[in-house]
Amino acid sequence: MLTTVARASVLDAFHFRHATKAFEPGRSIPDQDFQTILEAARLSPTSFGLEAWRLVVIQDQAVRAQLLPGFWGGLTQIPTASHLVVLTVLRGEQLDPRSENLPRYLRDVRKQAPDRIEGTVARLKGFFDQDFHLETPEKKTEWAARQSYIVLGNMMTVAAALGIDSCPMEGFDLDSLEERLHGHGGFDRSTHAVACLVAFGYRMPGAQVRELRRRPLDQTLVGWA
Numbered sequence: 378m379l380t381t382v383a384r385a386s387v388l389d390a391f392h393f394r395h396a397t398k399a400f401e402p403g404r405s406i407p408d409q410d411f412q413t414i415l416e417a418a419r420l421s422p423t424s425f426g427l428e429a430w431r432l433v434v435i436q437d438q439a440v441r442a443q444l445l446p447g448f449w450g451g452l453t454q455i456p457t458a459s460h461l462v463v464l465t466v467l468r469g470e471q472l473d474p475r476s477e478n479l480p481r482y483l484r485d486v487r488k489q490a491p492d493r494i495e496g497t498v499a500r501l502k503g504f505f506d507q508d509f510h511l512e513t514p515e516k517k518t519e520w521a522a523r524q525s526y527i528v529l530g531n532m533m534t535v536a537a538a539l540g541i542d543s544c545p546m547e548g549f550d551l552d553s554l555e556e557r558l559h560g561h562g563g564f565d566r567s568t569h570a571v572a573c574l575v576a577f578g579y580r581m582p583g584a585q586v587r588e589l590r591r592r593p594l595d596q597t598l599v600g601w602a
Contacts, residue, residue: 394543406541424520443561459579
């Protein structure tokens with residue numbers, strides 16, 4: 378059970394976090410802290426527990442520079458961030474229940490027995506084709522990207538709790554970025570797509586942080602039923 382102090386600490390992390398536009402150059406996140414952020418990602422929930430996402434960490438400044446031409450956002454964050462993370466997801470073809478990818482994952486990672494794998498695959502087929510109307514590969518890819526945003530939120534919240542700044546980024550030409558990223562950090566655009574990027578580091582000393590402005594809770598919560 379959370380104590381009053383723990384509840385306050387959780388909310389403090391949310392108030393601390395802001396979309397950092399430029400990080401303090403040369404200041405690196407300690408390895409132990411970044412591993413904690415990665416572990417928060419690994420332990421994040423995803424639909425059906427499929428983990429249809431992967432992380433690519435871009436630390437080589439030359440590779441970061443190759444990514445910049447396709448960006449209209451992130452031009453200051455990418456060069457100065459201590460760690461730059463690309464959230465990638467399996468393309469829809471890889472998520473097709475009739476492919477070999479899902480049964481292999483259920484067997485090797487989830488350790489499911491053959492008869493249970495057959496049942497899980499059947500449920501997934503019904504979920505994709507009927508329940509959520511994810512019949513096409515493109516729709517499955519988009520669904521996987523939605524799962525990755527759970528991971529993104531957890532990473533940024535844990536970072537904030539550790540006093541580490543972050544900035545999520547979607548300000549780029551997707552096709553151009555995937556082409557430039559292909560072959561780096563194990564990214565293969567034939568099997569994976571980019572969902573978003575997130576930069577981690579420390580805000581510049583004396584940086585002005587805008588007041589966090591959100592709707593009041595009585596406008597956010599539509600109602601109880």
